[in-house]
Amino acid sequence: MSRPVIVVVGAGPGVSGSVARRFADAGHDVGLLGQDQEVLDQLVPDLEARGAAVGHAVVDVTDDRAARDAVRRMGDHTGRIDVLHFNPSAYREKEPLTLTVPELLEDVALGVGALLTVVQAARPHMSAGARISVTGSMAADQPWEGAASLGVQKAGVRNLVHSLDKALCGDGIRAVSVTVCGTLAREGAFTPDRVAEALWAAVTTDESEWRSEVRYTG
Template identity: 80%
Template sequence: MSRPVVVVVGAGPGVSASVARRFADEGYDVALLGQDQQVLDQLAADLGARGATVGHACVDVTDEQAARDAVRRFGEHTGRIDVLHFNPSAFREKDPLSLTVAELVEDVALGVGALLTTVQAARPFMSAGGRISVTGSMAADDPSERAASLGVQKAGVRNLVHSIDKTLSDDGIRAVSVTVRGALAREGAFTPDRVADAIWDAVATDDADWRSEVPYSG
């Protein structure tokens, strides 16, 4: 039987990299979608050294066709997608009086809309037991006025996860948003590795105990 496969959307050097490493250490092969080729190459080398087979694509996930094609290629190559992890969001330092509608829509297209694109592309390759996870944030409940669009993205993506979970649960596929209730740091409870551990724990939860939102408070 082939190894399970995780697709990490929005792969970069932070939480998403820690998620990729955690799943690789758990015996998963890894597919990476990101925008920085150098970061992707470095992460792929790290994951390969951990024993994972790694594929990666440098793509703007707000480009719907490019994102769909990349996920489809991964699925066709591996024959399966067991976990889709979604990490992207846009941090734009603008308050509600300076943020434009066009900027808000652009940010939501990344932080929320791209989840739709990648889930729809991954679905044909997912089966019962499959999981969709999202890096959530306390900004959904306690937004900063300095970055008004971020709270909208995180509230929106959490809401979308609830809908995805309800839609796919009859097929045995579940979705979860892990709400990180703290600021990422290099030490302590909110390092990227600790957040990745929380995401792994949420994904590994049995259906009987499943919740479509799991808070992580350290």
């Protein structure tokens, strides 16, 4: 029987990299979609050393066709996608009185719209028991006006996760947003590794106790 597979969208050196390592340590093979080849080149050997087979692609996930093709190639190669983890968001330091509509829509396309793209592309490779996870943020509830689009993205992606969970639960596929109620740091309760552990716990929650939002308070 083939090993389970996680595809990490928005792979980078922070939470997403920690998620990839956590799942690799648990016996998953890993697919990485990211924008920086150098970062992916650093992640791949680390994951391979943990026993994972690793596929990776540099892709702009707001490019609908390119993102769909990349996810489909990974699914076709592995024959399955058991976990789809979505991490991207745009951080733009602009308050609502200077943020333009095109800028807001550009950021939402990354932080919310791209989730639709990758889920729709992954769906044919997902079966009962598969899971979708999203890195959420307290910005959804407590936005900082200095980066107004981030709160809109995090509120929007959480709402979309609720809808995805309802739409897919009849097929045994569940979706969860983990709201990180703190600021990422190198030490303490909000290190990327600790957040990744919270995401692991959420994804592996028993069906009978499933919730489409989990709050990680440290």
